[in-house]
Structure formats: C-alpha cells, structure tokens
Amino acid sequence: MTTCIMEDVRMIIEVSDVVKKYNNLDVLKGVTLSIREGEIFGLLGPNGAGKSTLMNTILGLLRFNSGSVKILGKDFSKHATEIKRKIGYVPQEIAVFETLNAIDNVTYWGRLYGLRGNELAQMVKKALEFTGLWDRRKSKVSTFSGGMKRRLNIACAIVHKPRVLFMDEPTVGVDPQSRNHILESIRIMNKEGTTVIYTTHYMEEIEAICDRVAIMDFGQLIALGTIDELIADHIHEVCLRLEFTANAAESVKVIESFDGVLSFSVNEEILEIKLDKDDSRIPLILEQLIKQHFNIKYMAVEKPNLETVFLQLTGKKLRD
Numbered sequence: 001m002t003t004c005i006m007e008d009v010r011m012i013i014e015v016s017d018v019v020k021k022y023n024n025l026d027v028l029k030g031v032t033l034s035i036r037e038g039e040i041f042g043l044l045g046p047n048g049a050g051k052s053t054l055m056n057t058i059l060g061l062l063r064f065n066s067g068s069v070k071i072l073g074k075d076f077s078k079h080a081t082e083i084k085r086k087i088g089y090v091p092q093e094i095a096v097f098e099t100l101n102a103i104d105n106v107t108y109w110g111r112l113y114g115l116r117g118n119e120l121a122q123m124v125k126k127a128l129e130f131t132g133l134w135d136r137r138k139s140k141v142s143t144f145s146g147g148m149k150r151r152l153n154i155a156c157a158i159v160h161k162p163r164v165l166f167m168d169e170p171t172v173g174v175d176p177q178s179r180n181h182i183l184e185s186i187r188i189m190n191k192e193g194t195t196v197i198y199t200t201h202y203m204e205e206i207e208a209i210c211d212r213v214a215i216m217d218f219g220q221l222i223a224l225g226t227i228d229e230l231i232a233d234h235i236h237e238v239c240l241r242l243e244f245t246a247n248a249a250e251s252v253k254v255i256e257s258f259d260g261v262l263s264f265s266v267n268e269e270i271l272e273i274k275l276d277k278d279d280s281r282i283p284l285i286l287e288q289l290i291k292q293h294f295n296i297k298y299m300a301v302e303k304p305n306l307e308t309v310f311l312q313l314t315g316k317k318l319r320d
C-alpha cells in the first residue's frame, strides 16, 4: 500500500547531476534533486552557495555545462512556451515598472502569460487582493515601500495561477509585517495546489513553511530531507544549561551518575551538560538535582534546528 502511494507522488522537477561553471569556477558541482508535486521545497544556504544559479538553471534562464533538468516532466528548451505558462518566478532582484501603477504592472505580466479580457481583469484583481495591494492598485510603484514592491513582484508572478512557483529570497529587505504576509500567502497558495520552490538564507522561514529542505554550500547539496529527518540524521547531542544559585561544582557528582552524559563543564555557577540525543533524561536529571537540594535559578535546553545541522555539516554558521 505504502509503495503504491510513493509511486503516485509526481516529481514536478528533476535535476540530475547539473554542473555549472563560470570561467573555471564550479558554481554548481553536480547537483541532483527531485521536487514533488504539492510540496513547499526550501533551498537553504549562505550567500554565494549557488541557490539562485540552481533556480535559474531549472528555469531555463541559465545554460549549464552538463547534467539534465526536467520540469513538469519535460525539457525546458524543447517546451519553453508550454512550461512558461505553468510556472511563476519571483526573482531575487525586484523587477517591476516603477513609473506604472500596480494594476498595470500585474496586467502586463498577465498578458505575457496569455490572459485576456475579463479573465485577465479577474486574475489581476485576485493577485492584487491576495498580496494586499488592491487598495493601492492605482498608485505609482515609485511611491511603494520595499515590502510593497516585493509583494507586487509576487503578484506579477502568480497572476496566471501557476502550478509551480519559484521564489528567490522573496523576503530580503522587507518589513516584518510584509514578511509574515508573504509567508502566509505562500502557505495559502500551496494549500490551493501550487508547488513552491523557495530559496533563503533564513532558516526560520524554512522552518515556518517548508515540507522538505535541501541545504546547499559551495555549489553542492550537503543534506536533503524534512527538518526532522535532517536533525535525526545529523544531530547527535542535546545541550542542557543550568544556572545554580550556589554549589554548581558539586552538582557534577550527580550528573556523572547518569548514562548518556557525553561531557559537561562548569563555569562560575553555570553547568553545561552535553547529552546524547535522548532528551528524556533531562527531567530525571532535574529531579535528582532538586532532590539533593541544588537550587536551580535558570535552565535552558538548546533545541537542535537547521542552524545546528548546518553548523554540524560545515563547521560554520549560516550567516557568518
């Protein structure tokens, strides 16, 4: 039964061993990945990792040196017109006409996607409402804030209700309110059936919206899976930090008796314990300490996340 369901999942994008070089610099070093119909797929990596290059390669905007890319089961170069009408693209750099108003910008894109007449007008209205810009539809774009321009850029990319939407760092430089609006819109569009490919260097955004994530560094995919899978595969310890009112050094005797304690250190009244991944021991440790009258002032458990995974895999922080 399970096998059947797995086979039914359509791969909407298939990238196989793609290599892209600029002069002698390998910017994509043999990237392979598949994206399933209906998912929000995140591409996470620091600046310069190759996210935009990979996205532009999939979109047929950039030629590559070797490998293959299929989108909606087809080769872009041979079916460009057909594929273009089914995809939307929000580029990293905002691309809108500053001297036109919002409605004319979105209408321009709608026409390019083949919409006409009443259908065009309806779809433009829907896209502007969806991005929260309908009330400002007659305003010149040059009067818009950065966040509004970003949202307009998105309206232009979704006017034809694409089956697949590519978004390249769509929240860079926007205010928190626009950012939340953008993330919420992506969730809604996805629920309505759009597959989304989303690049960012913010792991919080990936955690908020993505079903699966590929982590990229120096032109390579270094991990791929759901967030839970990546944490399970790559993180093998949990850090518990306790601050005592006094006698931290003596608490070590209690800690030593527990299995699964990998290491610990005491600094003034702060005890830091590294445990193997089984964090069910944490309540037991606390119980013992309290029983033995240690007075705990603060405690914190460092929960593993994508940042920890990235650090584990590369030895550096995402935004160094």
Ligand SMILES: Nc1ncnc2c1ncn2[C@@H]1O[C@H](COP(=O)(O)OP(=O)(O)O)[C@@H](O)[C@H]1O
Residues within 6 Å of the ligand: 022, 027, 045, 046, 047, 048, 049, 050, 051, 052, 053, 054
């Ligand atoms: N047109 C270009 N010519 C030469 N090098 C480029 C060009 N575009 C991108 N690069 C290089 O390719 C690498 C990946 O860039 P990019 O895909 O933009 O990364 P990201 O989107 O992850 O920030 C970087 O080292 C960048 O300097």
Ligand SMILES: [Mg+2]
Residues within 6 Å of the ligand: 051, 052, 053, 092, 168, 169
């Ligand atoms: Mg980029």
